[in-house]
Amino acid sequence: MKVIFLGNGEAFDERYPNHSHLVLAEKTAIMLDCGDSALRQLWKYTKDHSLIDVLYITHRHSDHLFGVPNLLGRMFEEERKKDLTIICSKQVKADIKRLCQHSYFGIDSYGFKINFVIAEDGGGVEFNELKLSFAKTLHTSYNLAIRIDDGGKAVCYSGDGPFNENTEKLYKDADILMHECYMFDQRIKGHVAAIDVFEMAKRQNVKCLALAHFKRKFNNETRVKVKEASFGTGLNIILPKPLDEYII
Numbered sequence: 402m403k404v405i406f407l408g409n410g411e412a413f414d415e416r417y418p419n420h421s422h423l424v425l426a427e428k429t430a431i432m433l434d435c436g437d438s439a440l441r442q443l444w445k446y447t448k449d450h451s452l453i454d455v456l457y458i459t460h461r462h463s464d465h466l467f468g469v470p471n472l473l474g475r476m477f478e479e480e481r482k483k484d485l486t487i488i489c490s491k492q493v494k495a496d497i498k499r500l501c502q503h504s505y506f507g508i509d510s511y512g513f514k515i516n517f518v519i520a521e522d523g524g525g526v527e528f529n530e531l532k533l534s535f536a537k538t539l540h541t542s543y544n545l546a547i548r549i550d551d552g553g554k555a556v557c558y559s560g561d562g563p564f565n566e567n568t569e570k571l572y573k574d575a576d577i578l579m580h581e582c583y584m585f586d587q588r589i590k591g592h593v594a595a596i597d598v599f600e601m602a603k604r605q606n607v608k609c610l611a612l613a614h615f616k617r618k619f620n621n622e623t624r625v626k627v628k629e630a631s632f633g634t635g636l637n638i639i640l641p642k643p644l645d646e647y648i649i
């Protein structure tokens with residue numbers, strides 16, 4: 402498997418695209434979250450409008466969701482024919498339908514089939530060669546972290562929000578965990594401090610921890626602190642830039 406880091410920013414940062422990733426397995430490509438600025442990174446990475454098989458949305462916040470009408474609109478204009486599967490909670494499914502109606506009024510079909518699959522806390526979905534599992538985090542909005550298993554390899558992504566016992570289990574022995582992080586050591590409601598992710602990643606034997614989504618005001622400062630602190634953790638911690646790649 403290969404991960405393309407599309408965006409590493411929080412919701413309102415003009416310098417860093419929204420937190421989002423592309424996971425490429427042998428037969429399947431999955432986009433994880435679709436904020437509008439992350440979507441622009443996708444089209445920088447590829448002009449193949451049929452590349453993505455699955456779009457997974459973690460929760461109903463704009464920086465993870467509001468790129469969807471533009472994703473579908475561009476696929477429509479570029480005459481995509483391949484089905485697209487969208488996996489999300491039932492609330493996000495309703496949001497996507499509403500968003501699309503409001504965004505491009507008058508377009509009610511895209512020329513390709515969209516299959517919705519509902520994700521649930523503690524649930525799982527098989528797609529081609531992949532097994533997808535979900536667990537709720539403690540974000541301000543209902544957010545389902547995802548684990549993608551491909552044979553013996555596993556990629557995990559938090560979306561937003563602190564972990565709990567169930568999400569920790571989801572991340573266990575992950576080859577890479579892309580986790581949101583807001584501040585270095587301050588705990589803000591609905592988000593995670595880097596020092597807490599370090600401890601959890603050690604407990605769960607995470608092989609590589611990719612941190613992103615730092616609060617814009619302290620982004621540079623937090624990066625420096627994370628880098629300095631990472632030497633003492635024994636963890637492999639990376640701070641990916643947009644369009645960096647990681648091969649598992």
Ligand SMILES: [Zn+2]
Pocket residue numbers: 460462540542561
């Ligand atoms: Zn959020």
